[in-house]
Amino acid sequence: MNLVWIVGSALAGLSVFGLNGMGVRLRAAAPWLGYGIVAAYFGLAVEGGLNGALMRHFGRAPGVVGYALVGIGAAFSQTFGKWLVLRFVERLGGLRSSSRVMVVGLAVGLGFGLAEVVILGEGRIARHVGIVGFPWAAIWENAAAVGLHMFSGAILAIGIYERRWLPLAVVLAVCAVDETMAGVFSGGGIAMPVAGVFLTLLTAGLWLYCRRLWRKPAYIPGHLR
Numbered sequence: 001m002n003l004v005w006i007v008g009s010a011l012a013g014l015s016v017f018g019l020n021g022m023g024v025r026l027r028a029a030a031p032w033l034g035y036g037i038v039a040a041y042f043g044l045a046v047e048g049g050l051n052g053a054l055m056r057h058f059g060r061a062p063g064v065v066g067y068a069l070v071g072i073g074a075a076f077s078q079t080f081g082k083w084l085v086l087r088f089v090e091r092l093g094g095l096r097s098s099s100r101v102m103v104v105g106l107a108v109g110l111g112f113g114l115a116e117v118v119i120l121g122e123g124r125i126a127r128h129v130g131i132v133g134f135p136w137a138a139i140w141e142n143a144a145a146v147g148l149h150m151f152s153g154a155i156l157a158i159g160i161y162e163r164r165w166l167p168l169a170v171v172l173a174v175c176a177v178d179e180t181m182a183g184v185f186s187g188g189g190i191a192m193p194v195a196g197v198f199l200t201l202l203t204a205g206l207w208l209y210c211r212r213l214w215r216k217p218a219y220i221p222g223h224l225r
Contacts, residue, residue, distance in 0.1 A: 002121060002124050002125050003121075004134070004135065005121055005124070005135045005138055005139065005142075006117060006118060006121035008135070008139040009117045009121070009138070009139050009142035009143065009146075010114055010117050010118070012139050012140070012142065012143035012146070013110070013113050013114055013117065013142065013143050013145075013146030013147070013150075014026070014110075014114075015143070016143050016144075016146055016147040016150065017029070017106070017110050017146075017150060020106060020150070020151075021207075021211065022102055022106070022154075022210075022211070022214050024102060024103050024106050024107075028103050028107075029103055029106055029107035029110060030107070031107075032089070032094070032103070032104050032107035032108055032111070033107055033108075033110060033111035033114070034111060035085050035086075035088075035089055035104075035107075035108050035111060036082070036085070036107060036108040036109060036110060036111020036112040036113075036114075036115065036149075036153065037111045037112070037114070037115040038085055039081040039082045039084070039085040039108060039111070039112050040078075040081065040111070040112040040113075040115035040116050040119065041115065041119075042081045042084070042085070043077050043078040043079075043080060043081020043082065043112070044077070044078070044081070044116065044119060046077040046080065046081065047073065047074050047077035047078060050073045050076075050077055051070050051073045051074060051077075054066065054069055054070050054073060055070065058070075062183075064184075067180050067183040067184050068180050070179070070180070070183055071176050071177070071178075071179035071180025071181070071182070071183055072176045072179075072180070074175070074176075074179035075172055075175035075176035075178070075179050076172065076176075078112070078149075078175060079152065079156070079168070079171055079172050079175055081112070082108060082109065082112055082149070082152065082153050082156055083156050083160070083168065085108060086104070086105065086108055086153070086156055086157050086160055087160060089104055089108070090160055090161075095157060095160065095161050098161065101154075101157045101158055101161045102154055102157070102158070102214055104157055105153045105154035105155070105156060105157025105158065106150050106151075106153060106154045107153070108153040108157070109149040109150035109151065109152055109153025109154060110146065110149070110150045110153070112149045112153065113145060113146030113147070113148075113149035113150055114146065116145070116146075116149070117142055117145075117146065120142075137193050137196055140193075140196045140200075141195055141196040141199055144196060144199040144200045144202075144203045145199060145203075147203040147206075147207065148174075148175070148178060148199065148202060148203045148206060151203065151206040151207050151209075151210040152171045152174070152175065152206060154210050154213075154214070155167045155170065155171050155206070155209065155210050155213065156168060156171055158213050158214075167213065170206075170209060171206075174202055174205065174206050177202065178199060178202050181195070181198055182195065182199075185198070
């Protein structure tokens with residue numbers, strides 16, 4: 001059933017990309033997905049080291065302060081991974097035109113989200129974590145997480161292209177809230193559907209902000225469809 005968890009989450013994440021509402025097709029994004037995968041492995045490795053040290057310090061019951069610090073650490077690590085890769089892509093000329101910015105940003109975020117699904121799924125298999133019944137709630141939550149990574153990647157790409165720090169600050173703040181509440185939900189034994197609803201609302205908010213930035217005509221990737 002863990003394989004269903006991985007495949008179902010990946011397909012649900014791809015469906016979120018298909019409904020991105022910004023005219024970016026998968027075939028245009030495909031060449032850039034690998035950069036998102038690299039960002040995921042790098043960002044999650046940094047997160048593992050940073051938050052591993054925090055959890056050893058706070059123990060199994062970190063409390064509100066502990067959850068907040070771990071959430072900020074996760075948000076910083078994952079956002080830094082995407083931002084660093086996007087900066088590298090910019091140096092390669094991948095963000096040379098405004099119409100390509102949205103394509104590359106969404107693609108890097110999608111690659112990150114899909115890689116995270118696989119990494120977490122592999123971890124469940126390695127730990128022999130069983131699943132009873134069809135994991136619809138987990139698939140829903142993972143799809144929302146892929147969307148969060150996808151839209152955050154686009155927002156970061158726009159921020160880099162425009163040389164603005166506000167998009168980066170927005171992504172960090174939203175991701176910090178997401179990761180903090182994920183820890184609170186998990187530690188408090190709150191049902192997964194509640195966490196899925198909360199994450200979906202955060203993803204929707206980030207999508208609206210991304211749409212607001214995208215509505216500038218220069219970012220509409222019509223010639224790349």
